Amino acid sequence: MPEHLRPWLESGLEHVFHPGGPVAAEAVAATPAQALPLTPQPPAQSNHCPVPAQTSSVPEKAARQDRAVGASRPTPEAFREPTGSSSASAGPAFPEPWASYLKLVAPGHKMVWTYMELGLDLGGQKDERRRAVVANLIRHLRLPPRPVAFWPVAALQSGRLVPDRELFWRGWRLWKTPHVVCFGRDALRVILPEADPARSMHMLRDVMVHVLPSMGELVAMLPHEQQLAVSALANLRF
Incomplete structure (x- = not known):
C-alpha cells in the first residue's frame, strides 16, 4: 500500500466511490497513486461553446401580427367635415x-x-x-x-x-x-x-x-x- 494512503485506511476508510462501483481498500491500495489525485482538478474544458437558452418569440410575433391587423383595420366614419384651416x-x-x-x-x-x-x-x-x-x-x-x-x-x-x-x-x-x-x-x-x-x-x-x-x-x-x-x-x- 502506498504510504500516502495509510492514514486514510487507519482512520477507518473502507470504501471509496469509483466510476466502476465501490471497491475495497485493497483495490485502492493496488491503484496507482496518480489514479487518485489528492488535489481537486478543474473540470475539463469543452471545445463547444455554450448555447444560450432561447426565449420563445411567439408572443412577440403575435403582437406584431396584432399590430399589423389593427393598422389595416379601417376606422368607421360616416362623414367627414370639409378640411381646411383650424383658425x-x-x-x-x-x-x-x-x-x-x-x-x-x-x-x-x-x-x-x-x-x-x-x-x-x-x-x-x-x-x-x-x-x-x-x-x-x-x-x-x-x-x-x-x-x-x-x-x-x-x-x-x-x-x-x-x-x-x-x-x-x-x-x-x-x-x-x-x-x-x-x-x-x-x-x-x-x-x-x-x-x-x-x-x-x-x-x-x-x-x-x-x-x-x-x-x-x-x-x-x-x-x-x-x-x-x-x-x-x-x-x-x-
Whole structure:
C-alpha cells in the first residue's frame, strides 16, 4: 500500500466511490497513486461553446401580427367635415355677411346650434317666435353659461338665404365643439348632403351632429312639446 494512503485506511476508510462501483481498500491500495489525485482538478474544458437558452418569440410575433391587423383595420366614419384651416388667421378671411356673424360668437362654447332661418335672425330679420323657442329650450336643458354658439348654414344675401357648407364648417373649426345641433333636415342637407335624413344622429371624425325638428315645426308646438322634442340633448355631458 502506498504510504500516502495509510492514514486514510487507519482512520477507518473502507470504501471509496469509483466510476466502476465501490471497491475495497485493497483495490485502492493496488491503484496507482496518480489514479487518485489528492488535489481537486478543474473540470475539463469543452471545445463547444455554450448555447444560450432561447426565449420563445411567439408572443412577440403575435403582437406584431396584432399590430399589423389593427393598422389595416379601417376606422368607421360616416362623414367627414370639409378640411381646411383650424383658425381664422390661418386661412382667408370670412366674407360678408359671415364676418359679421362671426363677431357675434364668443369663444368657449360647447355646442353649435344651427337652423335654416338663423341667417335671418343674425341678419336683422329676427322672429320673436323663434327667439322664444330658443329661450325655452336653453332654459329647459339647464345648459352651463355660454353653452351655445349660433352659427348659420345660410347667409342673408340680396334679400335671400344662400346656403354655404364650406363656410359653416370653417366657422365650426374655430371652436371645435364636440356637438352640432341641427334643427331641420333642410339644414342637415346643407352641412351633410350625403347624410341619411331618417337618422337623428350622425357621428363624424371629431363631432356628433344631432338632428332635431326644424324651427318651423318647433314654433308650431306648445312649450312643453318643444322640450320633449329636444329630450335627446338632456343626456349630453360637458
